[in-house]
Amino acid sequence: MSHHYLQLIPGDRQFVPTGDAQKKAAEYLFDVFPEKGNLSLEHFPDCNGIEFKEFGNVQYISAGDNDRWAFCPSCRRQFARESEDLRDLGGREFEKTWRKTWNLAYESGCEGLTLEMPCCGQVVYLTDLTFDSPGGFARFVIEIDTRQELLSTDERHRLEDILGCEILQIQAAV
Numbered sequence: 001m002s003h004h005y006l007q008l009i010p011g012d013r014q015f016v017p018t019g020d021a022q023k024k025a026a027e028y029l030f031d032v033f034p035e036k037g038n039l040s041l042e043h044f045p046d047c048n049g050i051e052f053k054e055f056g057n058v059q060y061i062s063a064g065d066n067d068r069w070a071f072c073p074s075c076r077r078q079f080a081r082e083s084e085d086l087r088d089l090g091g092r093e094f095e096k097t098w099r100k101t102w103n104l105a106y107e108s109g110c111e112g113l114t115l116e117m118p119c120c121g122q123v124v125y126l127t128d129l130t131f132d133s134p135g136g137f138a139r140f141v142i143e144i145d146t147r148q149e150l151l152s153t154d155e156r157h158r159l160e161d162i163l164g165c166e167i168l169q170i171q172a173a174v
């Protein structure tokens, strides 16, 4: 059975909320998810709580098994992030480049990395790719180990007020 969790990231990928705002957000989220009771900083999958993470550089925040489609930012061509579809798009060469670029992204962050897209020949920034699930790019993420689908609109707005940024919700499964 898949394990589901919710990830909340700022709409602006470089934005990291202040420590004070994060503390207030934690208090608020424990009201929304009272069963989480105490602040757990253990890393998923042992985490039974709510985890706040900051990164030194922009990371791809994956939706896990829900990751499926990506879109070329230049021509909007949709493609699956699986070997078969990557090879359909641009042959083995593109598949190799795609993997190499993502490995670099995991090591040193996504900002500034580019890809030449075989669909339209345009060189695009990795951070301009969009996803259907959605995965997203961020330097800050709140991970909530919960079955609850998503924050309600009211809850999201309240959290946005506290953190001082727009919030995107990523439902992830592993």
Ligand SMILES: [Zn+2]
Pocket: 072, 073, 074, 075, 076, 077, 117, 118, 119, 120, 121, 122
């Ligand atoms: Zn394209």
